[in-house]
Amino acid sequence: MEKFSVKQLAKLAGVSVRTLHHYDEIGLLKPAVRSEAKYRYYNGDDLLRLQQIMFYRELDIPLAQIGEILDSKDFNIHEALLQHKKELQKRKKHVSELIATIDNTLKQLKNTKMNYNEIYKGYSPEQAEAYEKEAKERWSSDRVEESKQRVMKMTKSEWEAVQKESVDINIELAKLMHLSPQDEKVQTMVQRHFNWIGNFYTVTPEIYRGLANMYITDERFKANYDKYAEGLAEFLSEGMIYFARAI
Amino acid sequence: MEKFSVKQLAKLAGVSVRTLHHYDEIGLLKPAVRSEAKYRYYNGDDLLRLQQIMFYRELDIPLAQIGEILDSKDFNIHEALLQHKKELQKRKKHVSELIATIDNTLKQLKNTKMNYNEIYKGYSPEQAEAYEKEAKERWSSDRVEESKQRVMKMTKSEWEAVQKESVDINIELAKLMHLSPQDEKVQTMVQRHFNWIGNFYTVTPEIYRGLANMYITDERFKANYDKYAEGLAEFLSEGMIYFARAI
């Protein structure tokens, strides 16, 4: 029968010697024999088992579970793989959301000439179209398209109401700055702010948090809010993040 | 200025007290003041910083790097986010590949199971389980095991080729039934059948003869072959016995 030293097996399988030591320690892969001097010697079966271990390991399955899979003959591999696939799909979805959030943040960072509020402020629905070209270079076209669609669907009076709502929210918030951002009254206003943003595009908690972050990191946003009151940007930002927890 | 205890801040931000201790330890978020009794008290700025931390943390950015981002004024956030996005995209791609691998594996498991039943037994998947027991009594479990092992090692396309070969052989044989089983053309097809069986286990003349016998005595095999043409089972069986003389 074949006989491999730790290093040989490690090289064959493309893992480190330490890894083999580790697998021995946790009982996942014990060498076929141990020499007088405690040297580990593996045989062909061990190599085969190691290959299987690596297959499952590549799927990001914890070593403990790999051990169960390999050691119990009647382990339902099919079920285990299905289960693991679900987890991976969740992970993938999560990562996709993170990427979307970064995209959102990047777009807003890039947007140094105009921020969201400035863009729509004073623009009538008819002017929205003219703005579209310029905006598309700056924002994700999806978001802009969605935003534009929604604005275009508004009547003139609705649009005016939306504009006024923005101003109202900021004024009211400025009055509440003696309270904590987590205060119920403040949160009620943040809810209005959240709804207001909803006029333009679908807001997820991640996006809302990202927006909160922008309010304090981007001078443009900060300046806009601080027009109403010094520190309003920070105040609103805190309130938004607190609010986002409950969305 | 606001003053929060560890627990209060933890609750506000939705993290554990231990987390705040940890952030203090690693210097990521140090409380504004420490009381006589070493109690931590945070203020509004700390809350703001914590919210920033959580924003980046959600993006799966390591705490050490979050510290750099927040502490160095000239840190290029834009670049950092772009970089991190790339990493996330890699991660996403990797996860996608893992899912694909699992899908592939699942498909092979399924194919193997179904076709194993269909080809060996001509039985529906539902009856497969029951038949397996029966089969093991009739065949040596060694043979069944060997067969399974070989099938399990095939790739999907290999397996599909094997399936197609089976159908091809039977169709061709059915066309040759006007000849004698010892006819050269028939024997050529029997050779292919012999090779095909070799996909599953090592075939000796004795085993091949035994299989020939089984094709006409076991109704299951008989039914399977007679799907192609009435009497194909007997015809093939005769051809196999003749072929076995020369192995």
Place this chain on the structure above:
DNA sequence: ACTAACCTATCACCTTACGTGAGAGTCAAG
């Protein structure tokens, strides 16, 4: 048989981002 070069063994601490107590001190309320 001797030595250099290489291989292997067993500790044992380090990594991430905290969780989970243990034991002791502190604070606000009754």
Place this chain on the structure above:
DNA sequence: CTTGACTCTCACGTAAGGTGATAGGTTAGT
């Protein structure tokens, strides 16, 4: 002044190994 809630600082545990340190084993060439 006690009770209960809160807080403090160790300090070990997690997963899957990385990275030495130190000591002993094997092998090839001489």
